[in-house]
Amino acid sequence: MxxxxxxxxxxxxxxxxxxxxxxxxxxxxxxxxxxxxxxxxxxxxxxxxxxxxxxxxxxxxxxxxxxxxxxxxxxxxxxxxxxxxxxxxxxxxxxxxxxxxxxxxxxxxxxxxxxKHLPAGWQLKLQEAQPLLAKGDFDTALPLLREALAEEQNGDTLLALTECLLGLKRADEAETLLGQVGLADQDGRYQGLVSQLELLKEAADTPEIRTLQQQISEQPDNPQLVVELSVQLHQAGRNEEALEALMGLLKRQLDAADGDARKTFLDIVKALGPADPTAAAYRRQFYSLLY
Structure with a gap:
C-alpha cells in the first residue's frame, strides 16, 4: 500500500x-x-x-x-x-x-x-448545504436540507431549512418550521430568522394583492380575478393561500376560468417541487377531484 x-x-x-x-x-x-x-x-x-x-x-x-x-x-x-x-x-x-x-x-x-466517530448522513447533508446557503443558491440547497430534516429533526436542521425557505420566499412553510424549534435552540440565529419572516410577510402584502382582493370582494363570481390573485400570492411566497383559492375554484368546476385555474394550480405545485409539504397536500386534493 x-x-x-x-x-x-x-x-x-x-x-x-x-x-x-x-x-x-x-x-x-x-x-x-x-x-x-x-x-x-x-x-x-x-x-x-x-x-x-x-x-x-x-x-x-x-x-x-x-x-x-x-x-x-x-x-x-x-x-x-x-x-x-x-x-x-x-x-x-x-x-x-x-x-x-x-x-x-x-x-x-x-x-x-x-x-461510531463519523458524521451522520444528516450532518453530511447539512455540511454540503451550508456553502450553498452562504452564496444564496437556495434551490440547490433545498433538497439536501429536506433530506437532512427527514433523517434528523433538531435545531440545526430546522433552522437551516427555514433559512433556505425564507431565501425562496416560502413564508408559510418557514413559519411552520420555526414553530417546531425548541426553546433550547431559540438563539440569535433563530431570532434573526423570526425577524426575516416578519419582514417577508410584510413585503408579501403588496398593493397588487390588495387591489385584486378588493376587486374579488366586489366581483365574487369572477374566477379570472381569483387566478390573477393566486399568481400574485405565489410570487409573494404565499403559496398556501394561492393553492387554497384555486382549489376553491376547481372544486366547483375543473375547467374554471377557461382552464386557467387548473393550469395555474398545477404550475404552482410543480414550482414548489415534489418534496414541498404544502404542494403534496394540495396535490392529493387535486387527485381526489379527478378520481
Whole structure:
C-alpha cells in the first residue's frame, strides 16, 4: 500500500505520516476524525486492515482522514504513540485518541469502529448545504436540507431549512418550521430568522394583492380575478393561500376560468417541487377531484 503523501490541510483522504507532518495530522483531528494506521511490511496481517481502511477512506471521502504510519521507517512515531502491536489503529478526535484496536480485524468490525466517530448522513447533508446557503443558491440547497430534516429533526436542521425557505420566499412553510424549534435552540440565529419572516410577510402584502382582493370582494363570481390573485400570492411566497383559492375554484368546476385555474394550480405545485409539504397536500386534493 503506497498512499500519496501530502500535507493534511489540502483535504486529502489518505496521507503518509512522518515526523515532519505528524503535528499537522493531529491538528487536522480538530476538524474531522483522523484514523492513524500503524503498519509494517514485515507483518503480513497489516495488509488486510490497510486495504479495508483504504477502501473506507475512498468510499467516505471527506468524512475522515486516513493517516498511514509505516513503522519500518517511522519507529520513533510508533514509540511516541506507544504502539505495542501491529497492526494498530487509533482514532483521533480533538487532538486525542478516542478509540482504536490492535491486531487484525474483520472488515465489519473495522467499519463499526469508524461509524461510531463519523458524521451522520444528516450532518453530511447539512455540511454540503451550508456553502450553498452562504452564496444564496437556495434551490440547490433545498433538497439536501429536506433530506437532512427527514433523517434528523433538531435545531440545526430546522433552522437551516427555514433559512433556505425564507431565501425562496416560502413564508408559510418557514413559519411552520420555526414553530417546531425548541426553546433550547431559540438563539440569535433563530431570532434573526423570526425577524426575516416578519419582514417577508410584510413585503408579501403588496398593493397588487390588495387591489385584486378588493376587486374579488366586489366581483365574487369572477374566477379570472381569483387566478390573477393566486399568481400574485405565489410570487409573494404565499403559496398556501394561492393553492387554497384555486382549489376553491376547481372544486366547483375543473375547467374554471377557461382552464386557467387548473393550469395555474398545477404550475404552482410543480414550482414548489415534489418534496414541498404544502404542494403534496394540495396535490392529493387535486387527485381526489379527478378520481
Amino acid at each position: 503506497q498512499p500519496t503523501q501530502a500535507a493534511p490541510e489540502a483535504q486529502e483522504t489518505i496521507i503518509n505520516v512522518n515526523a515532519q507532518n505528524v503535528q499537522q495530522v493531529v491538528d487536522a483531528s480538530m476538524r474531522m476524525p483522523v484514523v492513524m494506521n500503524f503498519h509494517s511490511t514485515q507483518v503480513p496481517e497489516c495488509q488486510g486492515v490497510s486495504d479495508t481502511l483504504t477502501a473506507e477512506a475512498r468510499a467516505r471521502a471527506g468524512q475522515f482522514l486516513l493517516a498511514n504510519v509505516n513503522c519500518d521507517s517511522e519507529m520513533e512515531l510508533a514509540q511516541y504513540f506507544r504502539i505495542q502491536a501491529l497492526p494498530t489503529v487509533l482514532v483521533l478526535s480533538q487532538g486525542q485518541p478516542v478509540d482504536g484496536f490492535a491486531g487484525p480485524q474483520e472488515p465489519a468490525m473495522i467499519r463499526q469502529v469508524l461509524e
